Amino acid sequence: MLEEVERWLATRSWSVADIPQHRVLAAKRATGQSVSVVLPALNEEPTVGDIVATIRRDLVERTPLVDEIVVVDSGSTDRTAEVAAAAGARVVHRDTILPRIPALPGKGEVLWRSLLATDGDVVCFVDADLRDFSSDFVVGTVGPLLTDPGIDLVKAMYDRPLGQAPGEGGRVTELVARPLLNMHWPRLAGFVQPLGGEYAARRSLLERLPFPVGYGVELGMLVDALHLSGLDALAQVDVGVRRHRHQDSQALGRMAAAIYRTAQLRLARGHLLRPTLTQFERTTTGFEPRTYQVDTEERPPMLDITEYTSRRVA
Template sequence: MTIKTFLGPGTDRPQELAAAKRACTTATGAPVRISVVVPARNCASTIEGVVAPVVEDLREAGAIDEVLVVDHDSTDDTARRAARVGARVVAFSSAGPTVRIPDSGKGSVMWKGVWASHGDIVVFVDGDHLRFDSSKVSRLVGPLLRDASLQHVRAFYDDYEGGRTTETMARPMLSLLHPELGGMRQPLSGEHATRRSALARLVFPAGWGTEFSILDQIARRYGAPAIGQVDLHYKEHVKGDWAHISLQAFELLYVALRTELRAQGRELPEHWGSVVMTPADQPGEVVRRPARTQELPPLVSLPDWPERERLRLTWPGASASATLPS
């Protein structure tokens, strides 16, 4: 099948997105609210360039309702810089439900970001973009406002020097497990928009397997027609080294195989390890790097979720200076 792909401008301008948003309501008849969530760790050099355009162009126009930065224990001034340009910042260590996450990674930050956000649609954007503009958020949200059958929209890019884990691991895994998603251009893109009701029903792997897992679970739960992709033209961001790529690929492989085995009603093999072994400087020696294989439960399964949703629905709206519950 062909993945729904959106190439045209659609809702690029803030006023166009704001008008499309006003025309939509939730199942209860309430106005649709949109949150942009930025997981960030030591992104002081880039975070303002990501947050400021979204705040100035989209939030001020009423096209989105909040920009939330989840600061993952940064040792630089990521949090201060994000707040300075209008983001609401929550600290990972204190945000969300009280759940112990000993091997936290990007997935656990995203999980807490869903909890802390207020939107009916949640847009994730990486915090390490070297060049960013607000139309990227607008393009991701537009298809969800126009097409009620969509649950998840992911970005792809015409101009992007990257995709090493995509080509060596994600695309082969999709070909094996989800050939119907073979048309996804960048299945591991960190830029995507999803309905909150869908995100709250997903298991979140704690580490790098999350981007693949979101696609995998939504395809299993809602079918490939519920997934779309949109052209964001370019991406320039900070790239990891090969040791980082190896760990990222391992965590993705672990998550993908675990989900497939569970779908078959099978347990994980007892001999499976959770350590990536790479050659050390001395011939024959290895470096052992623990992978993050923990996972976080669906938010809807938590006893505090109904109260969190009640508070969310009484949230008065976006304010750069407001103190809001996390």
């Protein structure tokens, strides 16, 4: 058993330097595949412009690797949309994509709808709150998909500091996602950043996946991709260091609950009640409970949506 686990942990892992950019570009030209980069964004004015500008400068103008950069705004109240557009992205509001289905709050909802707002054969997702962003995040995750037809999904892996503490970021990953994967899907135990928001996949895979609408989308996508494509079609690439805005512990608690629920649904679909999570906040009169519904909604595979299949035929 130990030898088998070691084999799983060693499967399909590279560094971004292992697949040089010129080789990735040559593969793109040879295969004719197109690449879309999607940034889901909600009030990310301080960071979204730098990310878009870096991708446009490095991977559109200097090296024609990326065909479109799309920021999907899920209702920002700051200047996220204006900053992203000025930096060179096409900005689409979440509610204008598939308007016949009322939008639900959540990151997964935005990623799901983005399939209708993009055209790339390969779709790369990048969180919009990254600081000190490098285009290696895109090259690293897109590269294996363009150079190896047997790979369907690539996750970025990286160091994730918390302030000045190296390796202390990714608290929900270490406390919730990693134990769940090791216990229930041990073939996925080798993924360093299973919840990371930087990854790329073939459209032909994404359009067959259900999308949890909230924070469970990354774990759900990884588990479902394992069952649809098999472990050999999944990979990860080391892109260095990821710095971003960290959330407070209560937000992380809600994230953890959604991720746990996503795992539950995949272990026992249709037999669980809709859960809630109660947290506590100190007020002038003591601790008061705050109860939240845990994200449980999932969107069906995009191939089940008439507007999507009609567009493909057209």
